[in-house]
Amino acid sequence: MTMSYDFMDFIREFSQAKSVAVLTGAGISAESGVPTFRGKGGIWEEISIEEVATISAFETNPVRVWEWFLDLRKTFKNCSPNSAHTSLAKLEERFDDFTLITQNIDNYHQEAGSRNVVELHGNAWWSRCWSCGARFEDKALGFDSLPPRCDCGGRLKPDVVFFGEALPIGELERAIQAAQRCEFMLVIGTSAIVAPATSLPYCAYQSGGKIIEVNLEPTGHSSLASLSLFEPATKALERIVEAMGLD
């Protein structure tokens, strides 16, 4: 009979941890009003990945990709980080070694005060030239003509990871190292579908880390979890911050 491991067991051990990792997905921004990718009302229910989020879509129809992506930027701009984001920024202050790994491109973790953020899929407010590789911060919500052009004349691409594109290798290595050394990995608001991000909880688990899942429903990671908190991320993280005496 497996011993039950309840919330207070988690808080007792978590309070003593030296090394913590967090993996977040679109679900942590859902309560900000930003649609998730999958599930009811998800972005991929409205439009196909092949049309706007693959490298071949960008190469064959960059105007369509930029039209969709600028709408996404406007959504991020019109919404803002929620208390789940700010709770994670509070938790970061509490631990010597705290790494926040995100699949999200909305920049909300940084805006909420998180500092050690690993962006596996890039950041919506950066662009890169498809020809010369120049990378720069880009807050534009519109352009006179699409696709926007680099000074070198090359076509600009949002500096986010499209399907079929490699992840920024330095970020992935940082994420794997954090997963391998953490005593706890909080896995928050991700459907556990997209690789290689989805392998990070397995990596933490195999290295002896405890997985704590925060989601509205079970996912492919649930079998690894010592504890699953099936509730909105804002509520679960407020409870953790309060139990840690950080509120």
Ligand code: APR
């Ligand atoms: N609190 C906690 N979890 C939530 C909430 C909430 N308020 N709302 C939704 N969720 C959960 C859903 O149950 C689901 O498991 O968040 C998850 C969202 O899943 P996805 O939309 O698939 O988002 P994500 O896992 O981040 O997608 C990974 O896929 O399309 C690509 O690059 C894109 O980074 C994205 C990647």
